[in-house]
Amino acid sequence: MLVDNFKNQNAAAPFFKDVSSVQKVAESRLPTEIGDFRIAGYRSLTSDEEFVVLYKGEFRENIPTLVRIHSQCLTGDVFGSAKCDCGPQLRRAMELIEREGRGAIVYQQQEGRGIGIINKIRAYALQDEGADTIEANERLGLGVDLREYRQCVEILRDLGLKKVKVLSNNPEKIEALRDGGLEIVERVPIEFEPSKNTLKYLTTKKLQMGHLLHLVS
Numbered sequence: 001m002l003v004d005n006f007k008n009q010n011a012a013a014p015f016f017k018d019v020s021s022v023q024k025v026a027e028s029r030l031p032t033e034i035g036d037f038r039i040a041g042y043r044s045l046t047s048d049e050e051f052v053v054l055y056k057g058e059f060r061e062n063i064p065t066l067v068r069i070h071s072q073c074l075t076g077d078v079f080g081s082a083k084c085d086c087g088p089q090l091r092r093a094m095e096l097i098e099r100e101g102r103g104a105i106v107y108q109q110q111e112g113r114g115i116g117i118i119n120k121i122r123a124y125a126l127q128d129e130g131a132d133t134i135e136a137n138e139r140l141g142l143g144v145d146l147r148e149y150r151q152c153v154e155i156l157r158d159l160g161l162k163k164v165k166v167l168s169n170n171p172e173k174i175e176a177l178r179d180g181g182l183e184i185v186e187r188v189p190i191e192f193e194p195s196k197n198t199l200k201y202l203t204t205k206k207l208q209m210g211h212l213l214h215l216v217s
């Protein structure tokens, strides 16, 4: 019913940018190894996508606040995969927010830049044979990056944020935050020294996807 209601509202006012297409449906405390956070679940009103946001502190429009849109990476976030830097990035973001006492991480459940975990494992198999992260997706007939961040930004605005310090190396995410009406006062790089496992992946991200990485080793 909610979806239908939203569609009707949206049809009536298609250019009204402040129409929210996400809804907070649950919220609780979440103590972690890094510190005490709050966690909230959001649902999209236009698809069956669900989002999680981990945050702490009080949000005020005039206080620049650390934010990150973190794209789910089961292999990196949960299993500690050394093929990418997702796990360390997530942990670093949590640590910085804990230290500052204020910030939010939207956890976007679009595994493998949107291709899903099974296709990601297929892509890893092609990478075992020498393909890079982009070639692997292309050989599987999949897009290189299917992610869309508009609703992640709506969630940050729903939390009451306006001025943000972005924890990201990804120019598309930074642009999405700006397009979504947030004021970016700073970009906080979130970068690790490449290992022999991550160097090729990070080099491809830098050279072919425009990620803001130094890659000094």
Ligand SMILES: [Zn+2]
Binding pocket: 073, 075, 076, 077, 084, 085, 086, 087
């Ligand atoms: Zn990853």
